[in-house]
Amino acid sequence: MTQTSSSTAPARGPVDHDVRDQIVAAATEHFSRYGYSKTTVSDLAKAIGFSKAYIYKFFESKQAIGEMICANCLAEIEADVCQAVSEATLPPDKLRRIFKVITEASLRLFFQDRKLFEIAASAATEDWQAVVEYDARMRQLLLDVLQEGRQSGDFERKTPLDETVTSIHLVMRPFRNPLLLQHSMEGSEEAPALLASLVLRSLSP
Structure with a gap:
């Protein structure tokens, strides 16, 4: 872990x-x-x-104990996402993998035990430090992929970078937040791919 x-x-x-x-x-x-x-x-x-x-x-x-458990779970999700991104070569593929893997890993860890879901729910509701730090690292990962895509010519450069990162981060929120994800489980297999495609079309140069 x-x-x-x-x-x-x-x-x-x-x-x-x-x-x-x-x-x-x-x-x-x-x-x-x-x-x-x-x-x-x-x-x-x-x-x-x-x-x-x-x-x-x-x-x-x-x-504080719950935060450590939550941080361990989030670290597992982050490790899965970073591994998937590292295995992709092109920035568009990296972005697709972020959407896909963050949803799969979140579903697996947040809902494999319904009683432990209480911890994830409390963390999301009260903005525990573990969640704040995790969100910041996910934003940084998005920023890195977008910068790489702009340098390679895969993504447009007109929109302010911070605005683009914030927008995509918000689009991904239903897949990061367990309180929202529990209401989107029926479409959890196809929704990430559809939204990733929509985001990538908006990023086209």
């Missing part, structure tokens, strides 16, 4: 990655069984066999 940013879920006390990973793994299993909203830090402490105070040495709140 891809490592997450240290800015997510800050640690208290000594940094012991093994213990932190153990807490996150146990919390993931516990949330998947009982749900995120119904679980307290005291519940986690009992399930793991640690004291509540000991858990607070590593995570300042239940949300």
Whole structure:
């Protein structure tokens, strides 16, 4: 699993990655069984066999643990998308792959466990830092592909680059946000390809 940013879920006390990973793994299993909203830090402490105070040495709140789980999931999606982009040569193909893989990976991770979906929903609703950082990296990936496409002559250069990135980022939002994606599952196979084609036509020089 891809490592997450240290800015997510800050640690208290000594940094012991093994213990932190153990807490996150146990919390993931516990949330998947009982749900995120119904679980307290005291519940986690009992399930793991640690004291509540000991858990607070590593995570300042239940949300901090949820953020780490969310960040791990988003890192998996990001890794899949970056891998797909790296395997494409032409900028238009890279853009198509971003649409396709971000939808497939998001569906797989957000909805493979309905109870863990609560974490993704909370993260999206409350703009957790893990989500903000993930969105920023996806914007940067789009920016890189668009710049490459403009340099190669595949994409037009008249529209301000920031405006183009923002527009495409908004078009992709229903496939990144679990709250929106859950209402678009019926068309999740064909919609990304159709929208990618529409975006690429708008980018034609």
